Ligand SMILES: [Zn+2]
């Protein structure tokens with residue numbers, strides 16, 4: 001009986017769906033030229049009128065899989081394109097908004113991290129960025145919501161393939177050396193001493209040789225980084241204490257600014273003038289309401305804004321002077337009760353394209369012709385991307401670990417380990433790998449690597465070679 005009713009259901013399903021899905025359409029007489037033009041261009045401005053207030057040059061690119069959403073791993077950055085992803089968007093960390101971090105990828109394969117707030121690494125992982133792809137981190141200032149994830153990145157980047165290129169941290173000096181980026185990194189070395197030594201039973205290579213590029217915070221317009229046609233400059237921001245900076249990245253005739261935190265400033269107008277994507281931070285004028293919601297006393301919020309941050313009105317005012325192709329704001333609470341207030345305040349002075357760089361996962365694609373902002377779909381339980389290697393020399397090199405358990409652990413506690421025979425079931429006993437299996441660097445020609453390893457670990461290398469060739473030919 002059961003079987004019969006199941007068959008009946010199958011039959012019903014087929015009889016309903018097959019006629020629609022498989023029936024070929026009969027060929028019909030084509031419509032008149034006039035009718036085709038009328039319908040295919042109906043509602044399209046075609047230069048007859050201007051549509052919308054914000055949409056000059058704001059349109060999706062044809063290579064996008066979806067114009068509404070970005071799905072990690074489904075789209076390559078095009079040779080002439082810049083892609084910006086907001087990996088952390090708030091000063092007060094919460095599950096939907098990690099501390100501030102902005103990821104900039106260029107069509108030549110280079111990528112740059114601007115600020116690396118607490119929790120943002122989870123979003124890098126969800127966006128399928130391997131930690132050993134992050135080689136340059138630019139810190140705007142040393143408030144911990146802008147660099148809190150640095151120790152984690154440094155340690156786990158080294159563990160997962162960060163062996164051949166050291167991490168470089170770029171950041172401003174302080175008024176005295178103790179407040180500069182170099183001193184912060186020295187402190188971080190001390191803080192991670194145990195961790196580093198413990199992880200030295202794994203390959204580390206150059207992983208622990210962290211580099212610091214501390215620049216003079218007063219050198220407004222100074223160049224922090226210049227390579228492969230990429231130029232990154234900086235200027236001071238007024239953020240209560242000396243040693244807060246803004247950055248501007250220029251590449252291939254396009255530019256992105258991240259101001260970091262600070263009060264609206266003439267220097268922003270001077271150095272960000274005409275930028276393509278202007279990203280700044282913002283606070284709205286509903287201190288009393290917002291304080292109640294966020295649980296911050298109003299006087300503390302008001303004082304914090306007036307000494308440290310950009311009111312939304314000020315953001316609009318500065319944007320109008322700069323005239324970017326797109327204004328974005330981040331480092332802001334993304335809450336329905338605030339969002340429209342924010343827009344209204346920004347709009348007092350800025351009538352051009354404006355989007356939120358919040359919540360986490362917002363993605364911006366930029367070419368010379370178009371700019372488009374989408375929601376990125378970042379999964380809660382992603383797999384991590386395989387570490388990415390440069391196989392220019394045709395080899396995978398796994399450095400020999402510099403230490404062993406015997407060297408960093410007294411025998412007592414190791415001898416107290418329970419014999420695995422007591423807990424593995426009968427008939428099952430894996431071959432334990434208790435000592436590093438080789439006694440020198442492991443060097444494997446890429447042709448000897450299993451196909452899936454070579455493809456996964458060389459994916460970004462192959463992509464960069466392909467795009468750089470295209471860029472050179474143009
Ligand atoms: Zn901040």
Ligand SMILES: [Zn+2]
Pocket residue numbers: 141143239261
């Ligand atoms: Zn700050």
